[in-house]
Amino acid sequence: MNLNFIAFEEVDSFLPSGTYNLQLNPESLIIGFQDNKKEGNCETAADGQMVATSDPLYSLSTWDVTFTIDNTGAVPFPPMAYPSPILTPGSSIYPSIKYFKQLFVSPNNETHSRNYIKGIWGMGDLTIFGRVKSFSYDYNFFTSSGVPLRASCKVFIEEVPAPSLLSYFMSPDITRIPKVKDSDNIVDFCEKFYNDKNFYLKVAEHNNLPSFRKLKTGSNLEFPPIKK
Numbered sequence: 001m002n003l004n005f006i007a008f009e010e011v012d013s014f015l016p017s018g019t020y021n022l023q024l025n026p027e028s029l030i031i032g033f034q035d036n037k038k039e040g041n042c043e044t045a046a047d048g049q050m051v052a053t054s055d056p057l058y059s060l061s062t063w064d065v066t067f068t069i070d071n072t073g074a075v076p077f078p079p080m081a082y083p084s085p086i087l088t089p090g091s092s093i094y095p096s097i098k099y100f101k102q103l104f105v106s107p108n109n110e111t112h113s114r115n116y117i118k119g120i121w122g123m124g125d126l127t128i129f130g131r132v133k134s135f136s137y138d139y140n141f142f143t144s145s146g147v148p149l150r151a152s153c154k155v156f157i158e159e160v161p162a163p164s165l166l167s168y169f170m171s172p173d174i175t176r177i178p179k180v181k182d183s184d185n186i187v188d189f190c191e192k193f194y195n196d197k198n199f200y201l202k203v204a205e206h207n208n209l210p211s212f213r214k215l216k217t218g219s220n221l222e223f224p225p226i227k228k
Contacts, residue, residue: 027152029064072150080096082098101135104117138152139151
């Protein structure tokens, strides 16, 4: 079973919004780990003072994957694309690259942020759930008329915390970074995270917002620890 990538709009989505199956196993898969803990143990609070923080420490994995998309006809299975499910051998591979970008790189029209990506290799022996941090591709084989038939692609994925880890973020002495939706406002966020709506001006200043009244949908706001 080759490496499969599955797209989800939200971290807790049940149904996927699309899949991308590789034709071949990746040329390389470099797995790394990084801690969420930042250096130092102090942060700037919403009231402008420095306070100690006790962010939960956990390690998140990264995948650095190099894979090939080939439509020369040499590979038994043609690359995936959209709206056509497969490409005719000898045609440009760009629709396949565009489909991958649509699923995992370009902002989702509804959430205004990238979809989440789940990678599964083999029978689930290797998996990751996260977001694409970088994607590049290198065309390396063309027809005589210049149509690209093969490319080497590189994608870097960072794991995101599971919902069980996200529950840690409700602690009053750690930083929260929620994603803004259409109906959100900064006063409600302050009421939710600090149980005090009066911190809205400090939070707006902390995030360098030109106005607290209009939040950009799809953006992320930082709500630092508070000292009461």
